[in-house]
Amino acid sequence: MTNAIRYMLTTAALSVAFMTLPASAETNHDDQKHGSEMHQSANAQTAQGQGTVKALDTEKQQITLTHGPIESLGWPGMTMPFKLADSASMKELSVGDEVRFEVKKSGNDITITEISRQ
Structure with a gap:
């Protein structure tokens, strides 16, 4: 008899939990999405790297570099374009x-803030 009561109580508790799960999951998802966006914009990361200039686009204020791994950002070595901040010059x-460079990553925004020839 005790096992039957435990089984019924467990079943009832799980039913209530499953009925409320979609509503709480949706709410948590929205909170995480907004929290993630705020976290990314509030926590910009900067890192240093070394690389080779592959292309310069003065119109777009963009530089393409082949760079080695940047461990602090979790990046392997790769070739990619970067926007240049007003403070960085490609003249x-x-x-x-x-080159040696400093990159600032804030969410999906990646910008070189300093760059100089080695």
């Missing part, structure tokens, strides 16, 4: 130059 750079 003295040429394709093929070896």
Whole structure:
């Protein structure tokens, strides 16, 4: 008799939990989405890297680099374009130059804030 009562109580508790799950999951999802967006914009990361200039686009204020791994951002070595912040200048750079740079990552926004030839 005790096992039957436990079984019924457990079944009732699980039924209530499953009925409320979709509503709480949806609410948590929305909170996590907004929290994630705020977290990303509030917590910009900066890191240093080294690489080689592959392309310069002065119209778009963009530079393409082949760089080594940037461990603090969890990036493997790769070739990718970067936006340049107003503080970073590509005036003295040429394709093929070896460079050191500082990159700022805030959410999906990735910008080189400093760059210089090695």
